[in-house]
Amino acid sequence: MKQTDQYWWQNAVVYQIYPRSFQDSNDDGIGDLRGIISRLDYIKKLGADIIWLNPIYKSPNVDNGYDISDYQAIHPDFGSLDDFQELLDKAHELGLKIMMDLVVNHSSDENKWFEESRKGPDNPYRDYYIWRDPVDGHAPTNWGSYFSGPAWQYDEQSGQYYLHLFATKQPDLNWGNPKLRHSVYDIMNWWADKGVDGFRMDVINLISKPEKYVDGELNDGEPYANVEPLVANGHRVHEFLREMHQNVMDKHDLVTVGETPGATIDDAKQYANLSQTELNMVFQFEHVSLDGNANPAFGKWDDRHVTLSEIRSSLSNWQTKLGGKAWNSLYWNNHDQPRAVSRFGNDDPKYRVKSAKMLGTMLHFMQGTPYIYEGEEIGMTNAHFQSLSDYQDLETINIFKQLVTDGKLIDAETMMKYIAFHSRDNARTPMQWNDSQNAGFSTHQPWLKVNANYPDINVENALADPDSVFYYYQKLIKLRHELPVITNGKFGVLPGNDQDQDVFVYTRKNNDTTLFIIINFSDKQLERHYELPDAKKIIISNYDDDKNDELRPYEAKVYQF
Template sequence: MTQAKQYWWQNAVVYQIYPRSFQDSNNDGIGDIKGIISRLDYIKKLGADIIWLNPMYKSPNVDNGYDISDYRAIHPDFGSLDDFKELLAQAHKLGLKIMMDLVVNHSSDENKWFEESRKGPENPYRDYYIWRDPVDGHEPTNWGSYFSGSAWKFDETSDQYYLHLFATKQPDLNWENPKLRHSVYDIMNWWADMGIDGFRMDVINLISKPAEYKDGKLADGERYADVEPIVANGHRENEFLQEMHQNVMAKHDLVTVGEAPGSSVKDAEKYANLDETELNMVFQFEHVSLDGNPKAAFGKWDDRHVTLNEVRTSLSKWQTNLGGKAWNSLYWNNHDQPRAVSRFGNDGPKYRVKSAKMLATLLHFLQGTPYVYEGEEIGMTNAHFKQLADYQDLETHNIYKQLVTDDKLIDSATMMKYIEFHSRDNARTPMQWDDSENAGFSNHQPWLKVNQNYSEINVKQALADPDSVFYYYQKLIKLRHELPVITDGKYELLPGNDQDKDVYVYIRKNADTTLFVIVNFTEKQLTRKYDLPDKKHLLISNYDDDLTAQLRPYEAKVYQF
């Protein structure tokens, strides 16, 4: 089944910028808005349509901007509101749209709303947040924070606990309060009236908390219960999103994507429905959660590589079930995930380029809106930092303290291997522009160390090499813009392919065109024969020639007929 109506964002490609790490213009070691402006031509050359900016609001930066103290102000590290307006103008002049990050499950504890809220029960902002009395002198529930420890913090000023699903300085907003909700809608309309083109909504499916606050079940070795099954996809979630749509999105031509951890296909069918009553698409996490640790207390922290069977099963499920009903977002990387070529491919010098192109091929021919994270288009790798002191990420330091120092569940060397594989800082190292000092990011020591391989992997090198990962991404994006089948074609897994542990083959088909996508997920030389028509055309491949039945290491090819 294919949809009748087409939306502009369905054949668009999003380029994600982590502003702190993209380009420093004033040599303070921190990326900024003027730095982004200076690189807009590069993003246009790649072919992307939309730029998603991670948070640039005023913030104490406990969680790198995801703790917002003023939703209508730009953090001085990044520049001024006038700088942002100039970025909007320059991007629009190039035909690029700007998507802001919206963080409204929680704020900073330095936000004026929370500063007022903690003054006491009579304050008009009290119910902007979630407050509970102690139970037997302890936390109201045994819920665990996403960032380790309890999800409750006792506030002596208020003599109550407040809920924080993330850092203690990120109190959760109370969406049960209509005044809070409309304060959020006012902020969204303020930015939309300024001219932004969309919102990426941080953990938006956590805003509807349970009607009753009860303890969660503890797994072996856990001191605190996994909070996600308790708070995700709550009973009023769809109601809140529909109200948001009526108050904001219905008034503006915006693209919206909701980060939705713990969402099922059924949840996504509602959130990202093609009737446009809630959001345009969601980020689901199934395919990037497959390599988590089997021990519940360890969460995502492990260093195993997932199998093709696991990846294919997950991607096929979402492609098949959302087809004609809702819209997928397509991604391998973002600011919270390890680098894809290190995680799913092979980041060694022999196969880095081939495997990066293979992963790109697999993803960009699926149905949905692709997201390219800064540096992905040149094949940037994990940082491979060996010392804990080299990591800045709050989550990374918290989990080391919990599992190694406090609970003594794991030795330091093993934990460092897990951090090297999974830390969010792998995605946050400065963008590698050239082989000069600090990779051309800044003339000052960067806020986070540059990946040591920047002299070999950088934009300057990529633009000089016609066979680079960059130009391969450029071609993939151009094909998406030109071939309707990539947007509207039905997805089908090749019959029997679910039994192939090394090769992924799927078909995209509409009334006019068929695409036959083949990727070798391994470094092995393989033989595979497929029944293809004689008039097939090799549309794209990461090798210069076609050996037909032979699949070389990480080979990817797409036939059109």
């Protein structure tokens, strides 16, 4: 087993771009590849090492690109393969790497594989997807999709149901078919041969389905039962990922991260083991699932803020139990999660900057590879849209219909508060570059409304202010590059700190260095005393001075000794 300081991606920082919302270059209201090219210097200035692009493939856009109709073509909204090659080449010239989003649990129903598959049982592509006969005139199981409603769709053309864990137009691929698997590996190698540096793998731990259920056994429970416990971390998933590694990763120097909903720490130890037989790292969901609704019927939809005790317990558990065994991804937000400063910090103008820096400090000194989602580095907030018509996210629209319009389980006003807090569109509003029309994203009406606070919160203002969130994140990245202890140091919570309701204190230690991280997770003025050596020095803080035992609202500081 290699040591944790021997892989280049463990010292790297990833910047995630949602291409549709990053920068529009041709004034059609949609971000594109040439827009990204025009902003590469900005990402280099921040200090990130890897750019993760959300899907840019040809797609009907039922789920904003996560329904791929052609894995080897660029969606015209984003540009062309030539544009992509230019982006790749210019990123490499700047020392930046490009990580593609790989979506192979499912495809679009407009993919040529599925168009062939639905022609009938004798078609050579039939087994590229999961087809089952009706059971007593109904769907094979009562599984519910992640996007509400049933997970099975009857196909009149072929007389069977096909499985779709997400939208109806996103049929699940059949990973039990070796021909399908090798078709996927061929696609991955094709992109790697072009120079792509890695893959983020969408819901990759759902690819191994429990055959006894899809063969027709009905599940007990409510209609449209929660499917995740039945499909996540399936019995063949590690076999499939090891095979993928042998056919793709062994041939290229790639960075890989798997999105793994429902994965436990024990699961992650296999997916992201340091022997590198499967993936480099995983996205786990425990810490971003803590603020879900107490009513199971409501799932994640609530507006409750997570407590420090909850977040500390979750993050510390993953840090401690993966240490020396596997590698974690460090993230607060992404294209599927609301804005970090609104969710875990405080987006009131009085506290927004301080709490954004506090959150950055808490996460970036942990062990793992940090991910910065576009706009996080300037403290962008939730959109706080007031009308359902302002939202475009399929999940958001479906849940309103399920819980309010059809189910009558909740009143519209309360549901809109929940949506304003949790909707994925909070992360997808256009990047706020300056205070000009549409935040400098486009001169055309953007595909999704711009957050109304863009005249104040934007890149131009951040770059003009030496005390901005941007420069703080830039320093966090620089410290990670310079201090090996951040990568290879052992994590530990200060003894007794697990009882503190407001302050999180943890350490990172290797043979040479100790870091002592103090996080005030509240808007309170507090007194705390910690015994530290005289030789200590502050290497970063979100306040200009150190008042020792006094902790101001959302204060974060890191001592080195």
